Amino acid sequence: MAYHTVTTIWKENMAFETDNPLGNNVIIDTSKENGGDASGLSPKAMMLSSLAGCSGLDVVALLSKMRVEVDDFKIIVKGELTEEHPKYYSSVTVDYHFTGNNLKKDKIEKAVALSVEKYCGVMEMFRKFAEVKIEIFYHKK
Structure with missing residues (x-):
């Protein structure tokens, strides 16, 4: 059975940085009305x-x-x-x-x-x- 592992790190405020098994990174954030900076994908x-x-x-x-x-x-x-x-x-x-x-x-x-x-x-x-x-x-x- 195959497994995928990602690591997600809190950056600041409501933003997180996550990787994928290929090593690429993506920022996850939320909208300003929900306390984030809208700096990434929800x-x-x-x-x-x-x-x-x-x-x-x-x-x-x-x-x-x-x-x-x-x-x-x-x-x-x-x-x-x-x-x-x-x-x-x-x-x-x-x-x-x-x-x-x-x-x-x-x-x-x-x-x-x-x-x-x-x-x-x-x-x-x-x-x-x-x-x-x-x-x-x-x-x-």
């Missing part, structure tokens, strides 16, 4: 970014294997928080945006589906506590 926003990054890595790798080229690709993730504490994302919408003039929609849809249904572990974790909705958008250059 923990919940980082979760949405992790979801987008995990699926994005899958999609890019799969499209490369399929020899599919796109001019631009972005993922927008929106999370709806519960009203009561502890607040968590009860639903999440993941919008995949692909830009190009000759997009191969069938292969793009296959790559997204494989990420969503098979490869993205963060997506699977989100499904344990949230309704996850997926949508694909195509844009001409």
Whole structure:
């Protein structure tokens, strides 16, 4: 079984610096209205970014294997928080945006589906506590 370990160190006020197994560092902070300096990502926003990054890595790798080229690709993730504490994302919408003039929609849809249904572990974790909705958008250059 594989393990990941991160070390998170309190820096000052409400800010923390955390690493990842690859050795990169990220600042975690909260908004000014919650006592922070807004100097980094909030923990919940980082979760949405992790979801987008995990699926994005899958999609890019799969499209490369399929020899599919796109001019631009972005993922927008929106999370709806519960009203009561502890607040968590009860639903999440993941919008995949692909830009190009000759997009191969069938292969793009296959790559997204494989990420969503098979490869993205963060997506699977989100499904344990949230309704996850997926949508694909195509844009001409």
